[in-house]
Amino acid sequence: GNVPNFSKLTELSRDEWDKLVNQFINTPATVTQSAIDTFVPGGSDDPRKFKDAKGRIVIIGPDLPAGKKISGHERAKVEVFRGAMRPFATTVNQELSDVLKSNVRAFLILPGTVDGKEPNDENIMNTINYLMSDEAGSSSEVIFCPDETR
Numbered sequence: 001g002n003v004p005n006f007s008k009l010t011e012l013s014r015d016e017w018d019k020l021v022n023q024f025i026n027t028p029a030t031v032t033q034s035a036i037d038t039f040v041p042g043g044s045d046d047p048r049k050f051k052d053a054k055g056r057i058v059i060i061g062p063d064l065p066a067g068k069k070i071s072g073h074e075r076a077k078v079e080v081f082r083g084a085m086r087p088f089a090t091t092v093n094q095e096l097s098d099v100l101k102s103n104v105r106a107f108l109i110l111p112g113t114v115d116g117k118e119p120n121d122e123n124i125m126n127t128i129n130y131l132m133s134d135e136a137g138s139s140s141e142v143i144f145c146p147d148e149t150r
Contacts, residue, residue: 002062003078024081025088028059032092032106039104050100056137057106058128061085063119064112075114082110086143093142107131108143119147 001023006012012020037044039055061082065074089108096102109127111119123146130136131144 003081006077008073009077009080020081024062025084028085029088032057032059035106036096036104040102043100047100050096050102050104053102053104054137055104056132057104058131059085059089059106059108060124061108061110064110064114065116066112066118067116070116085110089142103137105131105137105142107136110143110145111147112145113147117147123147 003020003024006016009017035055035057040049040053043049043053062078064070064078064082085108089106092106096104096106109124111124113119127144127146
């Protein structure tokens, strides 16, 4: 989902803040854990079960705001949550590949551009198709911004 419209992060009530944290941080983490449990049943009790297990998890983060004049403040509201998901995706994958010797990967897709262009659904679909490939599974790259040009 996308970050709802509100004036300032610092003016949110605790309840409003907690709802955003749940939506953009806790829920993706819970869904990721559930998917890992599905890919590796009993793995939390016996980490040896992770060795050579396969699976792909794709998290699509909130879009950057789109439009001709997007303020830094508007962009920052979204980047708080996108920024929290970056180390999450990196750490999960380091544990899965380096520590547990697994082929399960959790990828993060962050749609949108810093210059305010609308996210392109085709770019997202092409990225997802790539993430299902063997090549993506052996790559160390786990965070993708499909609308940004390289």
